[in-house]
Amino acid sequence: MTRVAILGGTGYTALELIRILLRHPDVQITAVTSRSETGHIGVVHPSLLGRLDLKLENLSPAQLRDRADVVFGCLPHVASMEVVPQLLDVGLKVIDLSADYRLNDAAVYEQWYGHAHTDTGRLQSTVYGLPELFADRIPGQQLIANPGCYTSTSILALAPLLAGRLIEPIGIIIDAKSGVSGAGRTPKLNTLFAEANENFTAYSVGNHRHTPEIEQVLTTASGQKVEVIFTPHLVPMDRGIFATIYATPTKVVDQKSLLEQIRSFYAGKPFVRVTDQIPTTKAVSGTNYCDITARVVRGKVVVMAVLDNLIKGASGVAVQNFNLVCGYPEETALIC
Amino acid sequence: MTRVAILGGTGYTALELIRILLRHPDVQITAVTSRSETGHIGVVHPSLLGRLDLKLENLSPAQLRDRADVVFGCLPHVASMEVVPQLLDVGLKVIDLSADYRLNDAAVYEQWYGHAHTDTGRLQSTVYGLPELFADRIPGQQLIANPGCYTSTSILALAPLLAGRLIEPIGIIIDAKSGVSGAGRTPKLNTLFAEANENFTAYSVGNHRHTPEIEQVLTTASGQKVEVIFTPHLVPMDRGIFATIYATPTKVVDQKSLLEQIRSFYAGKPFVRVTDQIPTTKAVSGTNYCDITARVVRGKVVVMAVLDNLIKGASGVAVQNFNLVCGYPEETALIC
Amino acid sequence: MTRVAILGGTGYTALELIRILLRHPDVQITAVTSRSETGHIGVVHPSLLGRLDLKLENLSPAQLRDRADVVFGCLPHVASMEVVPQLLDVGLKVIDLSADYRLNDAAVYEQWYGHAHTDTGRLQSTVYGLPELFADRIPGQQLIANPGCYTSTSILALAPLLAGRLIEPIGIIIDAKSGVSGAGRTPKLNTLFAEANENFTAYSVGNHRHTPEIEQVLTTASGQKVEVIFTPHLVPMDRGIFATIYATPTKVVDQKSLLEQIRSFYAGKPFVRVTDQIPTTKAVSGTNYCDITARVVRGKVVVMAVLDNLIKGASGVAVQNFNLVCGYPEETALIC
Amino acid sequence: MTRVAILGGTGYTALELIRILLRHPDVQITAVTSRSETGHIGVVHPSLLGRLDLKLENLSPAQLRDRADVVFGCLPHVASMEVVPQLLDVGLKVIDLSADYRLNDAAVYEQWYGHAHTDTGRLQSTVYGLPELFADRIPGQQLIANPGCYTSTSILALAPLLAGRLIEPIGIIIDAKSGVSGAGRTPKLNTLFAEANENFTAYSVGNHRHTPEIEQVLTTASGQKVEVIFTPHLVPMDRGIFATIYATPTKVVDQKSLLEQIRSFYAGKPFVRVTDQIPTTKAVSGTNYCDITARVVRGKVVVMAVLDNLIKGASGVAVQNFNLVCGYPEETALIC
Structure with missing residues (x-):
């Protein structure tokens, strides 16, 4: 106990x-x-x-x-x-x-x-607590830095393709959309119901704080300098992040090879589900899953990833880290 | 001008x-x-x-x-x-x-x-600016007290039946539901998107400030002491009020006679629409209309009324009052 | 197994x-x-x-x-x-x-x-599967009739006060509001997003099929003929039912005595939470809880109850019944 | 008349x-x-x-x-x-x-x-009825092809920068988000409230029918072959389109020069508002306006445009075309 x-x-x-x-x-x-x-x-x-x-x-x-x-x-x-x-x-x-x-x-x-x-x-x-990339470094640590929500979505979507050298590390476009709970529980004008409901907008265009975090972790993980253009948007829903990511392939790729690379990268990882379907935020709402798919459109690689910003994007991965730190099975309390 | x-x-x-x-x-x-x-x-x-x-x-x-x-x-x-x-x-x-x-x-x-x-x-x-009841007193006034949103909904629904002595004036139950814009634009915890969305609750049960306003105006208008039990609720939508009102008939009534009384009461009033259908807030959203219907259920009279809390419940009726005060046609700028 | x-x-x-x-x-x-x-x-x-x-x-x-x-x-x-x-x-x-x-x-x-x-x-x-009332009859049954969602909300709110003879059994008004998932997954016009969103309306006024079910079970449970006026409404949210119930007390009551009676009635029942606060559907969303409170307003008893229509209103109570039928602890799989 | x-x-x-x-x-x-x-x-x-x-x-x-x-x-x-x-x-x-x-x-x-x-x-x-580009061809026509909603958003955002040769015409990424009313009033599973609410997803990735329409009109209007990668998404709101568009500049540009080009292109056009702020769908909801801004992020041009898919994206521009066809002032009935 x-x-x-x-x-x-x-x-x-x-x-x-x-x-x-x-x-x-x-x-x-x-x-x-x-x-x-x-x-x-x-x-x-x-x-x-x-x-x-x-x-x-x-x-x-x-x-x-x-x-x-x-x-x-x-x-x-x-x-x-x-x-x-x-x-x-x-x-x-x-x-x-x-x-x-x-x-x-x-x-x-x-x-x-x-x-x-x-x-x-x-x-x-300090170890960056994204277990899908750094599980071997987490056990026994005294301090874990739990990742940001946009960050986890973006990194989980991109790490396999960068690791496999399937996409160029520069000029990656991350068009991300988040539910309003990501803005926290402190009352602010732009997150009032009557402002955010029936509304869609971008914010922090070109200057969101998750940008350097995404770049640092992907650069470290892939061993090559990664640069992203990151645009967050606010969706009138409680929770969920959907990232639509556009990258340039390093060679001719197709959907099958992209999905194979992502599946192989996450083999044995219990909380990443690679899917042929377009993921939806609703399918991961309340869960610790990150669902990912990829497409090729007019020669560009399009990766789509979803997670629940409060669970896999915050508190779920925190417990995942806790389990690894303390030696409990990684999935304890996280499959529900 | x-x-x-x-x-x-x-x-x-x-x-x-x-x-x-x-x-x-x-x-x-x-x-x-x-x-x-x-x-x-x-x-x-x-x-x-x-x-x-x-x-x-x-x-x-x-x-x-x-x-x-x-x-x-x-x-x-x-x-x-x-x-x-x-x-x-x-x-x-x-x-x-x-x-x-x-x-x-x-x-x-x-x-x-x-x-x-x-x-x-x-x-x-000071004249109470509900033109459907007090249109003759408004022209030329220097000060008009514009009604509350719940108040207008409740009064417009009840005034015809009280005037016709079709319902008892005591013990009327007004179960009212409002969109969140009614709470204003000042950031507060309970009107944050992540609190109000996917949520439904009651508030100010038994002590909402529109209670004495409803009672005063209905008492004045009907010439008999009116007492209501008023329960407001918060609906996860921007705008709209739906009032479901339960009253005891003074004699045996049916739906037809109730609707006839309401229709006759509002004859010539451009912004009240008496309908056979169950009204919806969406049908009056962005408009100055109040839609009303009535039913008899197990001997009780059930009146349902809807309006847009920001328009007919606030700014629309304010312009309606302005038109009457200044001598412009009542509907100017209000049919859209 | x-x-x-x-x-x-x-x-x-x-x-x-x-x-x-x-x-x-x-x-x-x-x-x-x-x-x-x-x-x-x-x-x-x-x-x-x-x-x-x-x-x-x-x-x-x-x-x-x-x-x-x-x-x-x-x-x-x-x-x-x-x-x-x-x-x-x-x-x-x-x-x-x-x-x-x-x-x-x-x-x-x-x-x-x-x-x-x-x-x-x-x-x-056939045993009616509302375990809070009929837990002793459920074990070992071959067939259980799982209750309706509005029904459970209404019965759980009213049973204690009827059992304690604190309210009149005739003329009870149940003004109930439900999220849209209650209407099922078959595409219909009125449950389309663009129809139900930013909208609030009543439906089946005076003729909803849960009416006789509410009356039958409350009549059976309380040993006196119960009659209700039941008005369901559609709320633009996925899930949750909020029932605002108005009843006439049989004698002078106050909030404290009402809450005591409800608390005492549900002593030892793990899924009913009696609360001093106004309940919210969000607090029970995704859970098997039914939260209940009561007030006295101008001499009328006002009971408010919430549950998740898909969980405590359907699938959660179904598993609760399953547990009782099969001899598993009642709460198995239901606390999350 | x-x-x-x-x-x-x-x-x-x-x-x-x-x-x-x-x-x-x-x-x-x-x-x-x-x-x-x-x-x-x-x-x-x-x-x-x-x-x-x-x-x-x-x-x-x-x-x-x-x-x-x-x-x-x-x-x-x-x-x-x-x-x-x-x-x-x-x-x-x-x-x-x-x-x-x-x-x-x-x-x-x-x-x-x-x-x-x-x-x-x-x-x-047949004349393509986008008055901001083709107003001189519309008057007197017997048949007008009214544009698609995503199409108008995308074209209005991109036409000025393509006309000014400020961006490359190939490889433009249009990440577009639409309210659910764009899917029409025929009941379908994916536009049910309980499916679309609290959900965000992409659809028709790489094969949406507005793709060739966007390319054809921009190619015609700019006199150079335009190719886009177009990804539509479904937002849990009734109405509104937000397009986030990523393009490669042909030379070094800054936000000021981009906005100047867009402003100058739409000088005298009553329904395009070029703004320094990030546009929001709510600000154009129910109106015939298209609001546009632009940014430079890490050397990429990011254009953001919003309109109401049912008004400027459909019925509003239809009346704008009607006015031009019939010789009425372009704005008649469209400023409200």
Whole structure:
């Protein structure tokens, strides 16, 4: 039995984490923290009514250490790097869902996030928690940087074809579409129902923070410099990411060879489903699956990938990382 | 040509007012005010891009008098009663969309709105701007209290049957459902897309502020004390109100006699459509219509009424009032 | 291990059944039937890709007996009563999700469903599968009539107050709102996205088929004749039912005493959550919970209840019945 | 006054046409036809209740000639080319909203639509009704081929940059997203609410019928062979198209020069709004506007364009064409 605490319990990723961890036979949730709220978890998240008898608490690292073995960090960036070093110092293991430990380069972090990084010593060594690529590095780690949602979708779609040298690494276009829960639970004008509903738009065109993360991981994983044009869009639905990706093949390819390469790359990986059909976000909603297909259109490679931004894009992969870190079977609590 | 100013231009009712008034052949919009924003109206409301060349301004009553003949007040309650007296003092006509001048009784206002009313002298004399009931009192008025959205739906559905003494005035149940735009454009947790979408709930059960307004107007209009049980609900859609109303008949009635009474009551009224079919909010979306039908189920009278909360429930009826106040044909700019 | 077959595998209730049963440690799904389709289950229901390696088949009762111990019937009414007797004759246990065995009285069935019942001999003896009321009668049964979705919501909300004689059994108003999945997966005009989205309407006012079912079960359960006015509405969301119920108290009651009676009635029942808050459909979406609260408004009792029409309203309660029939713990596979 | 008939009155484009034409001061709608339905237009389209007193009729070309001067054809492809020649023969003017007269080449038509064209003699001479490009050719024509919705979005976005030789004409990627009303009013599984809601997917990847139409018109308009990779997606909203378009610049460009070229190209065109902001489908919903912006991202040109698929993408531009054909001011009935 592993005792688990969740840091920053009011948001959607915390809610999904709790839902998943309540299914985990070897986990006991012992604390859920918040700096702003103190209510019962069943009042803050009514879907948890009767399922978890905890109040939100404001706990110090020392208090957390007394209660938990592993901490899931659901804090915003900057806030996360302020507390993670203290958690590590008291001996806790941390799965950090923020962006603070994803980028290797402090200068790149500062450029995209507008804050100087205050824990630069850990940037190079922290393992990027995308188990389909780095499963062998995750077991036993004390700190895992859980990937971004757009990032996982894009990387899972592209890694096999880059690894197989089937597509050019430069000039890849990622046209990505996300449900609104990706924007979080803090009230903002553009995510109000009456603004986002019956609406479709792009945002952060050319400057979304997942861009350097996608490029860094794909560059590392494929051993060649990768450059992408990344355009995120907001879809009037709760959850789901659909990425339509356009790349130039390095040689003549067809749909069959693309799918074979992707299937072979993910052989034995339980959460990637390579499909002949066009994937839909609905088919992966609430699950830890990423569904991928590919087509060739007028000589261009078109890869399409979907996942649930809150599960495989955040809290599901966090538990997948947790399982690998702690030595539980990778799929525990994640097939439902 | 009447010069018109809109007070409080950032919200949804202001946006709809502008859209309607741009169609009005005898109106010139000369000012749109805001205390918090100063941007161009085409930036604040992108749908107005290229349609109205005005910036949001913070204008005094004197400045407004120099620019306009009539002011539409889209301020929140309390804010409205602070400025309306000044507007009237400088000679402006005011169509006030807030709740501040709807209730006749200052004590009732204070009880439901939690603020002492500061312009009590006008409460008795202000005309309630529901033209289907009070069209003869509206022309020439300097101040009109524009009705609430739930209120108009409920009153329009019930007034004919109460007037005809076909239903008991006590114990009427109004089960009302509204799209989310009714909650306004200020970011709040419960109206975030990811909260309101794929969700249905009730709110303000037994204590919604439109309750005393419904009762006051129906009591006045029917000459008998009316009491309602009013339950509002939030529907995951932008706009539209559907009221399902249950009342006890005073004698044996059938569907035909109910519809005849409602049809006869609204004869010659251009914006109420009495229908044999079950109304839908979609059929009135974007329009100034209120569609009504009635049924008898197990001896109970069931009245169903729909309108667009932003149009017939707010800005459309405001222009209807404006037309009557200024002597334009009632339907001007409102049939589209 | 119990071998399970699903009859009529193309619809939403079958999909949800499969999802739930895949979590059940003691169940093996051995067949999914369809008379119209023959594709792989992962193509018909892409969310099941890689999760269940079966093709849709058209199987006879004898073939089903060779493959399965228990059959879940997801056929439409009429179709169900044509095949259920054959399944029972070959010794299969049947959880029937259709309406065919819910009503005790063949004449009432014919009146509301427009077909003469062809298996009248079983109507009196078939157990109505609402475990919160009839758990002691379900174990060991060969045939269970799984309740309707509106029905379960209404009965669970009203049974405690009727049992406690706190409300009058006549004149109860049930104003119910349902997501669109309740209408099934057969393409129809009124459930097209472009019709149902941004729309709210009532339907089957005064003549919905769940009316006699609600009345029969509440009459049986409470020992007094119950009559309801039932109005269903269509909400633009996938799933969820919200029932707002108005009843006349038999004596002066307050919120506290109502909640106490409901809590006490459901003590030990794992899937009913009595709450002080207003319930929301989102809090029970994807779960087998029914959340209930109550208020007193102007002397009327207002009960509000929510459930997921596809889970607690159909496939979840079907598995709950299955567990009780087969002797598995009631909650198996249903807490997620 | 021009008498107008609408052929195929049950669909969404017919409904929008009627709504727009009811605002037209010089139009009288004299007939709405259907081969399948005979109901009153206010029953088939409840939003038209009380607005148009016509029943759906099945009328011959000769009967139509006695009633109307101009016919709007809202029939499906193939059905349209069967009747349009007869309408022209009896002297009617026709604005055809189907795809039958859009492509110049009968072989291309047959390849993409799977039917031999039966009126090939008119394919070369029929004017393509995109007024922003071909306004000078439209006046006085007897037959206008009204453009497709994706087509107009794509062409309006790309024509200025191709005309200015700012982008390469080959390898243009059009990633387009459409609301569900674009799929029409005929019930189909994939456009059911419970399928399309909370879902996002691509369809017809590499083989959508608007591809040859986009290429033909852009090739003609720009005088150079244009080739596109076109990927349509389905968005869970009623209406709106958002196209994100990626092209390779012919020389170094910046956002300013792109916007200047687009602005200059559309100078004096009332329905194209070039904007610095990212456009949103909501800002053009219900209007005849197409909003366009452009960006440069990592050396690629990214053009974004939005329009309402039922208005500027279908019925609005049809009335714009009608106005030009008949000599009315282009904007009549289209600014609202």
